[in-house]
Amino acid sequence: MAASTPRPTGPRLTDVLINRALRRLPPPTTGYTVRREHIPMRDGVQLRADHYQPAGDVAGTLLVRCPYGRGFPFSVVFARLYAARGYRVVLQSVRGTFGSGGVFEPMVNEAADGADTVAWLRAQPWFTGSFGTIGLSYLGFTQWALLADPPPELKAAVITVGMHDLHQSTWGVGAFALNDFLGWSHMMAHQEDRPRIRVGLRQLTAQRKVKRAAAGLPLGAAGRALLGSGSPWYESWAEHPDPDDPFWDPLRYPAALERAQVPVLLLSGWQDLFLDQTLTQFHTLRDRGTDVALTVGPWTHSEMVTKGLGTVTTESLDWLGTHLAGEDRPSRTSPVRVYVTGAGEWREFPDWPPETRSRSWWLQPGGRLADGPSTAAGAETASFTYDPADPTPTVGGRLLAPGGGYQRDDALARRNDVLTFTSEPLSDAVDVFGSPVVELAHSSDNPHVDVFVRISEIDARGRSRNVSDGYRRLNHSAGTIRIDLDEIAHRFTSGTRIRLLIAGGCHPRFARNLGTEEPAISGAALRPATHTVQFTDSRLLLPTHS
Numbered sequence: 181m182a183a184s185t186p187r188p189t190g191p192r193l194t195d196v197l198i199n200r201a202l203r204r205l206p207p208p209t210t211g212y213t214v215r216r217e218h219i220p221m222r223d224g225v226q227l228r229a230d231h232y233q234p235a236g237d238v239a240g241t242l243l244v245r246c247p248y249g250r251g252f253p254f255s256v257v258f259a260r261l262y263a264a265r266g267y268r269v270v271l272q273s274v275r276g277t278f279g280s281g282g283v284f285e286p287m288v289n290e291a292a293d294g295a296d297t298v299a300w301l302r303a304q305p306w307f308t309g310s311f312g313t314i315g316l317s318y319l320g321f322t323q324w325a326l327l328a329d330p331p332p333e334l335k336a337a338v339i340t341v342g343m344h345d346l347h348q349s350t351w352g353v354g355a356f357a358l359n360d361f362l363g364w365s366h367m368m369a370h371q372e373d374r375p376r377i378r379v380g381l382r383q384l385t386a387q388r389k390v391k392r393a394a395a396g397l398p399l400g401a402a403g404r405a406l407l408g409s410g411s412p413w414y415e416s417w418a419e420h421p422d423p424d425d426p427f428w429d430p431l432r433y434p435a436a437l438e439r440a441q442v443p444v445l446l447l448s449g450w451q452d453l454f455l456d457q458t459l460t461q462f463h464t465l466r467d468r469g470t471d472v473a474l475t476v477g478p479w480t481h482s483e484m485v486t487k488g489l490g491t492v493t494t495e496s497l498d499w500l501g502t503h504l505a506g507e508d509r510p511s512r513t514s515p516v517r518v519y520v521t522g523a524g525e526w527r528e529f530p531d532w533p534p535e536t537r538s539r540s541w542w543l544q545p546g547g548r549l550a551d552g553p554s555t556a557a558g559a560e561t562a563s564f565t566y567d568p569a570d571p572t573p574t575v576g577g578r579l580l581a582p583g584g585g586y587q588r589d590d591a592l593a594r595r596n597d598v599l600t601f602t603s604e605p606l607s608d609a610v611d612v613f614g615s616p617v618v619e620l621a622h623s624s625d626n627p628h629v630d631v632f633v634r635i636s637e638i639d640a641r642g643r644s645r646n647v648s649d650g651y652r653r654l655n656h657s658a659g660t661i662r663i664d665l666d667e668i669a670h671r672f673t674s675g676t677r678i679r680l681l682i683a684g685g686c687h688p689r690f691a692r693n694l695g696t697e698e699p700a701i702s703g704a705a706l707r708p709a710t711h712t713v714q715f716t717d718s719r720l721l722l723p724t725h726s
Contacts, residue, residue: 192264214233232259233263237266239266240505241269243301245293247286248318268306320454347432356418368410398703399700447476473512521647533667537723564711575592589636600679602678611726616722617663618665619718623712631682631684648666682711
């Protein structure tokens with residue numbers, strides 16, 4: 181164990197400056213020391229950790245398990261901000277990363293290594309018998325892995341944009357989430373490159389390289405050409421589409437949602453790639469009577485530690501103060517707090533989603549979207565051809581990669597392989613809370629097709645921006661299909677127009693449908709598909725809230 185580094189007993193100047201930048205945080209109260217720990221696992225491997233010890237009274241102990249290193253930004257976001265407010269923090273590098281022994285296999289070892297880390301905590305002379313967990317993204321997954329067999333000393337968890345099921349994130353819609361998981365694998369393959377300046381330079385060009393690789397076929401070979409010898413797990417993810425495949429069992433912890441008893445705060449963004457899992461977590465814990473709260477802001481995954489950091493940290497400190505530090509006050513005024521996009525305001529609810537009524541908007545000839553079914557004689561239809569050699573591109577949406585979130589999508593609506601249906605300007609504002617649904621009387625001349633749908637909002641100047649997306653892979657050529665879109669809290673203001681887009685892909689967010697029966701990992705042949713939508717029985721359903 182390395183010797184402790186002396187620190188001033190009062191709050192550090194840098195912590196005071198961070199507090200000013202984030203504005204709403206309670207002020208730092210103490211200094212702290214930092215020392216290196218080597219934590220043994222059951223197989224003899226040792227994991228490195230940085231131990232932040234407050235100089236004054238300790239409010240509680242926090243465990244943070246991270247694959248991305250113990251330096252900036254994680255040392256600030258999940259250690260210094262809390263240590264400066266009296267929390268002892270153990271910030272640990274997971275197996276095979278940043279000096280920790282063993283080999284990094286994403287998700288596979290987090291349950292066992294988490295349990296062994298808790299066993300080490302119990303043996304420390306400074307341990308007071310309870311601890312909490314915090315962290316985002318992969319750091320959230322490590323918490324769910326621990327909650328699958330929750331230790332009795334765990335008293336509170338704060339999980340920010342953390343998935344519990346890797347299959348749901350990679351294959352949940354039936355098509356492989358290509359861009360995000362190829363991009364993440366590329367990042368992991370190079371995050372410890374030396375010199376460190378090389379990592380920064382590589383990040384500047386990473387997305388361009390990932391998009392180029394995502395355009396190649398076969399998918400497996402093109403990805404490996406980018407990754408080189410790194411990230412050996414990538415192909416295995418891409419070649420196991422079946423949710424019932426035992427391959428996924430070590431990579432998901434649905435049992436954690438059924439076993440967790442501790443108070444859990446869930447933090448997410450409407451444009452986060454794991455939003456659907458966060459909402460599943462909330463609903464499951466709520467239905468079991470677990471003490472759970474939910475906050476969703478207007479953020480993407482990466483914005484949780486930039487634009488959303490002040491809100492995330494403030495609410496986390498409140499939650500931990502009540503449930504770990506034992507402060508005699510409620511942690512929040514309502515179980516659910518959401519940001520209403522379009523209205524630009526926060527709203528509180530006792531549950532999510534709130535009570536709504538379904539309002540239908542029907543597809544009409546001429547690209548119109550109206551509040552009544554088409555009265556045109558005969559079976560009016562519209563068609564488009566999806567060509568996997570020129571796949572419909574991704575524009576904005578729930579991405580891990582740069583370019584996600586709310587984006588102008590006018591160019592997408594102008595493509596020949598996209599159908600658009602647009603309403604008249606709204607006479608009154610329409611508040612939508614929950615999951616919109618698109619029902620389509622759909623057919624195709626090829627049974628191997630995907631359907632992408634999007635709701636956008638067109639402002640008074642004619643500019644279109646995405647609001648909610650849905651995606652589904654089909655295995656039949658005709659029938660009525662139902663697509664549930666991303667949940668939203670959005671106000672379509674008076675004078676704006678609602679637009680529905682329908683396409684056959686969203687590449688490279690999702691691997692293109694090749695139009696054949698070849699596996700995604702090895703397929704290379706391409707077969708176009710012509711989609712036809714019949715207006716009768718095709719509609720958009722919006723869950724509206726008064």
